[in-house]
Amino acid sequence: MSPTVFRHKNYRFYFFSREERRIHVHVMCPDGDAKFWIEPIVSLSQYSGLSQKKLKELQNIVEGHKNEIIHSWKKHFKS
16 A cells, blocks of 8 residues: 655655655656655655656655655554
8 A cells, every 4th residue: 555645746745554664755756756754854765767856856845745744654654
């Protein structure tokens, strides 16, 4: 199961249900995908197929939705 947290443009931000415990979000788009750690600070964990410009844009989007991501994480994982 990989619930969508939110969508922005052609990006899908989502979780994998049975992955690691540290809060993070995955991003998928037609060009590739990425994973961002949310705590202690928003930071890029890994990526594939995305330019540095797109990665910076995605990081800004994740930072802007940080509270929403954390809330959705806690609700989904009941922590």
